[in-house]
Amino acid sequence: MARKTPRRPARQPSRSNRARVGPLRGRLSDVPALKVDELIANRDISIMVCCGSGGVGKTTTSASIALRAAEQGRRVVVLTIDPARRLAQSMGLSELDNDPKPVSGVDESNGGRLDAMMLDMKRTFDEVVESHASPEKSSQILANPFYQALSSSFAGTQEYMAMEKLGQLHAEALGSGRWDLIVVDTPPSRSALDFLDAPERLSSFLDGRLIRLLLAPARGPARFLSVGVSAVTSTISKVLGGQMLRDVQTFVAAFDTLFGGFRSRADKTYQILKDPQTAFLVVASPDADALREAAFFVERLAEDHMPLAGLVLNRVSPPVAQGLSAQTALAAAERLSEDDALTAALLRLHAERLDTIGRERSLRRRFAAAHPTVATVTIAALATDVHDLSSLRSVGALAAA
Amino acid sequence: MTTDARRRSPVRLHVVSGKGGTGKTTVAAALALALASGGKRVLLCEVEGRQGIASLFDVAPLPYAERRIAVGSDGGEVSALAIDTEAALLEYLAMFYHLGRAGKLLDRFGVIDFATTVAPGVRDVLLIGKVYEATRRSERGRSAYDAVVLDAPPTGRIGRFLNVNTEVAGIAKTGPIRRQASSIMQLLTSDKTRVHLVTSLEEMAVQETLDALDELTRLRLGLGVVIVNAVTEPHLPGEAIDEAATGQLDEARVAASLKEAGVGADASVVAGLIAVGAEHAVRIRLQEEQRNRLEGIRPAVVELPALNEGVDLGGLYELAHELRESQEF
Ligand SMILES: Nc1ncnc2c1ncn2[C@@H]1O[C@H](COP(=O)(O)OP(=O)(O)OP(=O)(O)O)[C@@H](O)[C@H]1O
Ligand SMILES: Nc1ncnc2c1ncn2[C@@H]1O[C@H](COP(=O)(O)OP(=O)(O)OP(=O)(O)O)[C@@H](O)[C@H]1O
Numbered sequence: 265m266a267r268k269t270p271r272r273p274a275r276q277p278s279r280s281n282r283a284r285v286g287p288l289r290g291r292l293s294d295v296p297a298l299k300v301d302e303l304i305a306n307r308d309i310s311i312m313v314c315c316g317s318g319g320v321g322k323t324t325t326s327a328s329i330a331l332r333a334a335e336q337g338r339r340v341v342v343l344t345i346d347p348a349r350r351l352a353q354s355m356g357l358s359e360l361d362n363d364p365k366p367v368s369g370v371d372e373s374n375g376g377r378l379d380a381m382m383l384d385m386k387r388t389f390d391e392v393v394e395s396h397a398s399p400e401k402s403s404q405i406l407a408n409p410f411y412q413a414l415s416s417s418f419a420g421t422q423e424y425m426a427m428e429k430l431g432q433l434h435a436e437a438l439g440s441g442r443w444d445l446i447v448v449d450t451p452p453s454r455s456a457l458d459f460l461d462a463p464e465r466l467s468s469f470l471d472g473r474l475i476r477l478l479l480a481p482a483r484g485p486a487r488f489l490s491v492g493v494s495a496v497t498s499t500i501s502k503v504l505g506g507q508m509l510r511d512v513q514t515f516v517a518a519f520d521t522l523f524g525g526f527r528s529r530a531d532k533t534y535q536i537l538k539d540p541q542t543a544f545l546v547v548a549s550p551d552a553d554a555l556r557e558a559a560f561f562v563e564r565l566a567e568d569h570m571p572l573a574g575l576v577l578n579r580v581s582p583p584v585a586q587g588l589s590a591q592t593a594l595a596a597a598e599r600l601s602e603d604d605a606l607t608a609a610l611l612r613l614h615a616e617r618l619d620t621i622g623r624e625r626s627l628r629r630r631f632a633a634a635h636p637t638v639a640t641v642t643i644a645a646l647a648t649d650v651h652d653l654s655s656l657r658s659v660g661a662l663a664a665a
Numbered sequence: 666m667t668t669d670a671r672r673r674s675p676v677r678l679h680v681v682s683g684k685g686g687t688g689k690t691t692v693a694a695a696l697a698l699a700l701a702s703g704g705k706r707v708l709l710c711e712v713e714g715r716q717g718i719a720s721l722f723d724v725a726p727l728p729y730a731e732r733r734i735a736v737g738s739d740g741g742e743v744s745a746l747a748i749d750t751e752a753a754l755l756e757y758l759a760m761f762y763h764l765g766r767a768g769k770l771l772d773r774f775g776v777i778d779f780a781t782t783v784a785p786g787v788r789d790v791l792l793i794g795k796v797y798e799a800t801r802r803s804e805r806g807r808s809a810y811d812a813v814v815l816d817a818p819p820t821g822r823i824g825r826f827l828n829v830n831t832e833v834a835g836i837a838k839t840g841p842i843r844r845q846a847s848s849i850m851q852l853l854t855s856d857k858t859r860v861h862l863v864t865s866l867e868e869m870a871v872q873e874t875l876d877a878l879d880e881l882t883r884l885r886l887g888l889g890v891v892i893v894n895a896v897t898e899p900h901l902p903g904e905a906i907d908e909a910a911t912g913q914l915d916e917a918r919v920a921a922s923l924k925e926a927g928v929g930a931d932a933s934v935v936a937g938l939i940a941v942g943a944e945h946a947v948r949i950r951l952q953e954e955q956r957n958r959l960e961g962i963r964p965a966v967v968e969l970p971a972l973n974e975g976v977d978l979g980g981l982y983e984l985a986h987e988l989r990e991s992q993e994f
């Protein structure tokens with residue numbers, strides 16, 4: 265992923281973050297538009313990350329944008345996480361697979377291509393261990409009960425491994441030139457922030473005081489331990505049971521040489537995320553919770569000087585015909601007799617939809633009032649789920665409209 | 666369940682799970698309100714650290730303490746508790762080990778952080794441990810709560826969450842955490858506990874529900890009710906659904922009716938109305954497809970309507986009323 269243009273200064277506020285002059289009334293017409301096709305065409309962008317709270321459409325958005333980018337000539341790999349079964353199948357992913365596979369059915373006439381993969385969190389963790397420890401040591405680690413629990417069920421391992429995988433794909437893209445754009449889906453966590461926080465939490469644990477403490481008995485005679493330390497180890501062993509403490513100690517001792525590597529790789533990936541070659545897309549659905557999470561995320565990106573491209577507001581109510589107000593429609597529905605039940609029902613549906621559109625607009629206005637510079641694009645809800653290439657294409661087209 | 670059976674129902678702990686975003690928190694809150702009718706005391710717990718209950722009832726963030734959040738006209742009341750892992754661990758240590766000072770020491774060395782965020786399983790034991798304690802607590806010779814409702818983690822994690830015993834067995838083979846896990850498991854697999862699953866009539870949610878039913882059955886956890894949430898009522902007359910979905914509604918007929926009703930509508934309005942009808946009909950048909958997939962599952966199925974205005978306190982009471990009427994709880 266060679267970047268030919270000179271590196272922009274670290275934090276030149278991106279277009280979406282530049283302070284705006286003028287009244288901040290949160291008028292929707294003032295909200296800057298997020299231009300997805302421009303983003304795709306911008307060869308300086310080599311990573312797009314779709315973040316957002318649970319169920320808002322992160323996987324759908326990342327797959328749609330990846331497909332669109334590929335069909336517009338970019339060589340794309342999309343890292344999906346827990347895609348719905350049918351969506352995975354439509355991209356030729358029948359099982360968890362840590363190696364990107366070409367997606368068939370993609371229009372490659374513009375010179376692009378699309379590879380896709382589904383993150384296998386446990387295998388990614390295992391591979392990290394295997395590639396950084398001797399065969400003997402790694403089999404010892406892989407067999408450790410504590411490692412097994414940590415690698416398969418720690419809340420945050422998925423985020424950590426998504427980062428790890430992103431780092432790997434990025435290195436491969438740079439090395440082999442196989443891809444010039446990596447699109448990253450993020451895990452279904454409660455909060456979009458988890459993606460940024462979990463790796464830090466895990467690596468600070470792996471590097472932390474506790475580890476040194478647990479390592480101590482394995483390294484030196486117990487008499488050097490301070491009173492505080494032995495009080496702590498004895499409490500842990502009292503509460504968790506001595507055997508668990510021993511497992512953790514064995515794990516930590518075997519893992520010792522890997523810790524530094526974990527931290528430095530996590531830091532490196534974090535740096536890549538801060539680089540202007542990255543574009544964060546915050547995905548939200550038009551409801552108060554999702555927009556609140558999106559606002560947190562936007563603020564956090566700004567704090568950490570991470571490059572926000574904009575907000576993708578997904579599954580908004582499709583527009584209705586102009587020129588018929590909700591009141592008129594409802595009043596007319598009342599006037600119609602049984603014979604016109606169908607038209608009366610259509611009028612009520614129309615009025616209901618207008619209500620929903622009104623509510624969604626007021627939520628968007630509130631978001632815009634607080635974050636007037638965040639470029640936004642809306643994607644209308646399709647009538648059906650999105651689980652094949654042609655509906656991904658439709659979503660991509662809506663995103664670029 | 667008949668009213669009679671309901672009176673005798675031994676269920677004390679209602680666990681509410683479901684795919685993310687399908688309405689677990691909403692349904693758990695409505696269920697707590699429903700169970701509180703008839704002068705009952707109910708505790709509503711959350712464990713994901715999101716303050717979902719506080720925002721739903723529009724109150725300040727809940728501390729780690731049981732707070733009354735709703736009172737019924739018949740003396741029933743709902744209290745709420747946001748269970749915080751760290752506080753639960755410190756409380757646990759203080760309760761069982763009188764570890765006031767050591768607790769602080771543990772904190773300083775990152776042990777608390779370790780146990781609550783990194784050590785898998787331990788966290789879940791602590792969270793459910795608190796629910797277990799509240800469920801079994803007695804005050805003045807009777808149960809502190811008639812029922813406890815848990816707004817639980819989503820289906821993707823529910824099996825692992827509830828199966829604390831096995832999860833912990835992998836890492837703590839002896840010791841008090843292990844013993845605690847065993848007593849929790851006893852409550853969870855007894856007839857005092859029921860796991861309810863919330864779903865929408867969408868493909869992925871229904872799939873997750875079916876998968877979760879298998880998993881819960883395998884783990885021998887008591888199945889409760891499948892609550893189909895946010896169901897869209899069909900607005901179009903039955904025979905028009907298929908026509909509308911396939912774009913075969915008669916434009917001329919609609920235009921004529923509009924004229925009849927005195928609405929001056931041009932062709933674009935007519936086309937717009939027909940498009941809205943088509944979207945609605947497609948949605949109703951998809952719902953029907955998904956509803957069919959739930960046919961024949963073991964648990965009873967209860968449907969709750971989509972509230973057009975979104976969920977506010979009034980809406981919660983409406984849903985609570987529906988749940989009570991179903992007589993399944
Ligand atoms: N614009 C859209 N129109 C219609 N359906 C959509 C749209 N976007 C997403 N969906 C559907 O919404 C559901 C959730 O989408 P998706 O899986 O992409 O969300 P997610 O944010 O990745 O969820 P999770 O947090 O669970 O990973 C899917 O069934 C998907 O097909
Ligand atoms: N019956 C309903 N009618 C209309 N809206 C509803 C209904 N039930 C829930 N909602 C809305 O759907 C959204 C998700 O609901 P809720 O927060 O209860 O889901 P959840 O399963 O707890 O989500 P999470 O997985 O994020 O914890 C909320 O905005 C809520 O107001």
Ligand SMILES: [Mg+2]
Pocket residue numbers: 322323324345346347449450451452
């Ligand atoms: Mg997803």
Ligand SMILES: [Mg+2]
Pocket residue numbers: 689690691717816
């Ligand atoms: Mg919830």
